[in-house]
Amino acid sequence: DTVLRVTGKGGKTRLVPVLPVALRAMAEYRRLCPYHLDPKGLLFRGARGGPLNPAIVQRDMAKLRSALNLPDTATPHALRHSFATHLLGRGGDLRTIQELLGHASLSTTQIYTGVDTARLLEIYEQAHPRA
Structure with a gap:
């Protein structure tokens, strides 16, 4: 079983089970990502390679909800x-x-x-x- 370590609200870390389809999508993301991704570091990066800003995710979620x-x-x-x-x-x-x-x-x-x-x-x- 594969798990993803996710740090959420309040800095709390959770281990989240990951489905094979999501693992494949993450592998493709890693392959296409122009930045070095440390296997033990952050997975999702911002436009300049830094940590992904939660406001960006919230904005994109709002766009998806609307669409x-x-x-x-x-x-x-x-x-x-x-x-x-x-x-x-x-x-x-x-x-x-x-x-x-x-x-x-x-x-x-x-x-x-x-x-x-x-x-x-x-x-x-x-x-x-x-x-």
């Missing part, structure tokens, strides 16, 4: 939230989702995915049926 007629609420954070919620809804383990999201506390993951106590009990019963 695809998506609402302003279609953000990377919303995608992350949907990812976690769908995993949980399809029987994903809350602890695994917690690890994927990089949450320190399980209660944060529970709140983040909108899980209520009844849903947790339902998941528990499915995973640990009484004999």
Whole structure:
């Protein structure tokens, strides 16, 4: 399994699983990138080779949303939230989702995915049926 180390909000580092199609796209990006990319360093670079400015990514996301007629609420954070919620809804383990999201506390993951106590009990019963 291949993972990508991503530094996000608050300087928090997360290990993100990467699909083979994304690995191929990253390899092509590396091949085409005019700047030296240290395998242990930053992957995405700005126009002059420095760190990519988050405002540039936010601007491009806004352009994509507009081109695809998506609402302003279609953000990377919303995608992350949907990812976690769908995993949980399809029987994903809350602890695994917690690890994927990089949450320190399980209660944060529970709140983040909108899980209520009844849903947790339902998941528990499915995973640990009484004999």
